[in-house]
Amino acid sequence: MTGILQQERQAGIVRLTLNDPQTRNSLSEAMMAALADALAEAGRDADARVIVIAAEGPAFCSGHNLKEITAHRRDGDHGAAYFNRLMTQCAELMQAIVHHPLPVIAEVQAVASAAGCQLVASCDLAIAAEPARFATPGVNIGLFCSTPMVALSRNVTPKHAMEMLLTGDLIGAAEAQRIGLINRIVPTQLLRASVNELAAKIAGKSKAVTRIGKEAFYRQLDMTLPDAYDYAARVMVENLLIQDAKEGIGAFVDKRPPQWEDR
Incomplete structure (x- = not known):
């Protein structure tokens, strides 16, 4: 399947690859809808046993599409209705991952920021390549990462979560592993193979x-x-x-x- 979300199925592993590098794989309305549909489809697939969320390009996921958000400030209500709809859509997507009957693994090859970091934190497991970085940088642009905070604070200790949220700083893969945001780090060239190995191990269970x-x-x-x-x-x-x-x-x-x- 081509488009902003690619899908592959092999030996019980459903691989969903974010493929919108021009927006750094932002969680646009279209991307979130595509992900939600693919997750629902995987849940109905009798042969599916594990889901992997991966990405192509220079970022894993940059979070919400700020150009979409900015465009709706011209609405009559200054975007309030759109913002409500967008946040509801995102919350439903993240909960669909948590409540999905199949284990979901994040395969993080590069930067995961804001709602992209939220996406990693919402997955059951996460493996990152050595160059991967993580941040909740909304505070730097006047928008505290309140919804990413929900997933982040359920993965790491409160003080580590607050430091990420209050500073907006990027942290490296080693720090992300230390505080519990990801499970392990592997060289970039071994990332897909390492995720597939873990997914296959889980797929071999009941x-x-x-x-x-x-x-x-x-x-x-x-x-x-x-x-x-x-x-x-x-x-x-x-x-x-x-x-x-x-x-x-x-x-x-x-x-x-x-x-x-x-x-």
Whole structure:
């Protein structure tokens, strides 16, 4: 598929590649709509097991398209209705990633800034190339990165998040890994292979089990400790009763590879 979002499917891995280098892969209305549609399509694909979000060009994602935003300041309401619609669209996209039944991996080859950093933080896992950089620089142009803050503050400690938000400074891949924004760093030439290796490892697990686990992980985060344990215990019981748990435990006991049925 050509256009601003390219799609590839191979061995259960759905690769979505941002391909709008002229805008540094900005999250324009069109890009967010294309991503949302592709995520929904992957969720309906029985063969899909893992999603990778990657990018072409000199940036992973530069955040919202500021030219689109500026153009709507000429609206009768100075852009208020458009801004509301845009922020709602972005919030729905980020939540679609978090609540997606499939694991989502960010493959970050270059700069991820503002809502682009939010996109990385919203993914379940992130692998970055050595030259990758990250920032929430809205404060530098009079626009605090309030919506990127939501995803960022759920990935890194409050003081690290506030430093990024208040200074707008770019941080390197090593710092991003240290504070928990990304999982690992690899040389640029090994980025795609490293992401594919991780995606293939996850794709080899039971799809039913990874779906249960991802949903449970995010649901328990905001619970009190007793509530989280009560909820997780119920999930464990439900998980134990599915076919793949029976098969997986049986295969371990029998010392043989499991044969997943994804149910």
